[in-house]
Amino acid sequence: PGADTRHLTLFLRTRGDAATAASSIRPILQTAVPELPFVTVSTLQEVVEPHYREFRVGATLFGLYGTVALVLAGLGLYSVLAYAVRGRTHELGIRLALGAEPRELVRLVVGDGLRLALIGAALGIAGALAAGRALASLLYNVPAWDPLALALGAGTVLAAALLASSIPARRAARVDPVTALRSD
Numbered sequence: 808p809g810a811d812t813r814h815l816t817l818f819l820r821t822r823g824d825a826a827t828a829a830s831s832i833r834p835i836l837q838t839a840v841p842e843l844p845f846v847t848v849s850t851l852q853e854v855v856e857p858h859y860r861e862f863r864v865g866a867t868l869f870g871l872y873g874t875v876a877l878v879l880a881g882l883g884l885y886s887v888l889a890y891a892v893r894g895r896t897h898e899l900g901i902r903l904a905l906g907a908e909p910r911e912l913v914r915l916v917v918g919d920g921l922r923l924a925l926i927g928a929a930l931g932i933a934g935a936l937a938a939g940r941a942l943a944s945l946l947y948n949v950p951a952w953d954p955l956a957l958a959l960g961a962g963t964v965l966a967a968a969l970l971a972s973s974i975p976a977r978r979a980a981r982v983d984p985v986t987a988l989r990s991d
């Protein structure tokens with residue numbers, strides 16, 4: 808009684824759905840303190856959500872930029888390997904003519920692609936570790952040197968490299984030795 812109730816805030820912890828509990832809390836508050844001019848019941852998530860909107864937009868943009876970078880890296884690796892396979896058609900034809908199995912050629916081309924991706928992943932991890940302190944303030948609930956995040960990033964790059972190198976590898980396995988030897 809006699810307290811300033813213009814800016815009164817009451818926090819309650821509920822079990823179950825907070826929105827359901829909020830609808831039953833309003834009449835109780837209006838009955839208990841009838842001098843309150845207006846009772847607004849909202850969940851903590853509704854109060855906090857507008858303050859984190861900018862961070863979510865930034866995180867979404869970082870995710871989109873990362874996806875675009877991954878697609879571009881995969882396309883670049885695919886292009887380099889496709890060009891290399893086309894340039895090595897004569898060599899691949901000779902290998903097949905001498906008795907190499909098509910799966911050996913697939914392993915050769917995929918191995919080249921994965922070797923390039925491993926070098927890129929190692930350089931990326933080194934760059935992430937070097938920039939970790941500068942980026943630490945931008946990360947939420949993840950340490951700058953989180954081994955799981957680094958492993959997932961490197962694993963995603965390697966999976967994209969495996970996918971990107973599989974198409975030129977299959978093309979290398981289908982090289983016709985006679986046509987390849989006649990082309991020069």
